[in-house]
Amino acid sequence: MLTECDVGIVGGGVAGCGTAIALRNRRPLSIALIHKAEARLFPVGETLQPQARELAEKLGILEELRCTPHLPSNGVCSAWGDSTLAYNDYLFKASGKGWLLDRAAFDLSLLDKARRGGVHIVESSYSRLDSGADGRWLLSTRNGAVIRCRFVVDATGRRSAVADGLGVPRIRFDELHAVYALWEGRPEVFPHHTLVESVESGWCYAAALPAERFVTAYFTDKAQIKANRLTQPDRLLPLLSRAPHIGRLLSASSKLVGTRVVVADSSMLDFAGSEKGWLAVGDAASAYDPLSSLGIAKALGGSLAAAGAIDSWLGGESGEIDAYCRNIESGFDQYLAQRHHYYGLESRWKKDPFWKQRQDWIGIHPDWVLQRSGLRKKIPNRIVSSEVLEQILAAFGDEARRAHEAVRLVRGALQRRFSDYRLIQAMRYLVESGHLAVQASDGGVFGL
């Protein structure tokens, strides 16, 4: 079955539907959207901040927020840095209250809005992308459907399945994962606030949901979840109960419905699109730590930006996709600075690897003397792509170099510009992976 259209979108989440809706709002383009109905117990992410109202209005989806069974959100209360609760109430914000979403209903309402707006929904899983001889893309699905289109959008979330097929590296900055738990019962405390609490080796949050349910999420690094077998309720529950505030929510009457482990890393595509006629949007382009509570709003804002860039590209203008990619990258650099700031506010567990990794801004001491170790092991994409990590090593040659000189040298050697933060963290990563050896100026080896 072949569908001909202007734009093919893969992924029917907020970003995929948002981009389809925003494109149709601009002009009557033909759009096909591949949507895979997931057999999951529950989707994750429910707190929508009031600032999203303006984006929802621009997209024309305020009605979807009004009509579905969401709860109002009064704000966030957090115990971060010490165990005292601090309230960030939306009451005092011009945009009013936020939402505690029924996420499955919200995502479905956007899909329905796109369908009603004329978007052709293909119910299946995306399987591959090929470029046809006529310069068009061919998107294939697992049930044998083929979409021939001029422009392709990757909206598959952190999987970035389309970009992956095109060979674009996904750059990870950490290994954050969450053990998400769905509960039946109504939390007597904090019924309309999202509760955030830092704990040793991670942090957790809880939020009420419509229909007398609530969620808890425990965030830590992937290795910790595995080592402590946190997927097992008898290992997870004592840990949540020990958190001073979240523990209070888990009364005897709360019934655990189920748990899920989800990836929650900070990650981005090496480049989020190309003038050849594709781009990534939402989490597929760049994914933020859920501590930011920004993912859904970012997906809505990204949809508007993506639609503008695609519209220009289809109209024959060049440069808009490149500009879109640069905005994703600079937005991510700003986000990294904020992430560092928030994690830095917690000083109780400075030596804990989870906190230390997120709090170290200057990853290498300017006086360290660095030299290639000769290790040949392949380097995975981290902070920058493995190709750039190889280029950094090549820039060192066989010389031992002081760290502050090395940063200057590497910056000059690379064809692409990166923020100093990313360059320094990339060199730190090469030290940790054993590809760069560190010596003190007196010839001794620094303990890391």
Ligand SMILES: Cc1cc2nc3c(=O)[nH]c(=O)nc-3n(C[C@H](O)[C@H](O)[C@H](O)COP(=O)(O)OP(=O)(O)OC[C@H]3O[C@@H](n4cnc5c(N)ncnc54)[C@H](O)[C@@H]3O)c2cc1C
């Ligand atoms: C634990 C956790 C808690 C969070 N809490 C919040 C929160 O409270 N507030 C907030 O704003 N954000 C939160 N987020 C982030 C937020 O959920 C995401 O940023 C948001 O869902 C991104 O939307 P998206 O459409 O880009 O991606 P997704 O929501 O991941 O949607 C991607 C879609 O692509 C589909 N897909 C993937 N592969 C294929 C394929 N091969 N074929 C067809 N379809 C495919 C998927 O089925 C899915 O429908 C949280 C994230 C996590 C991990």
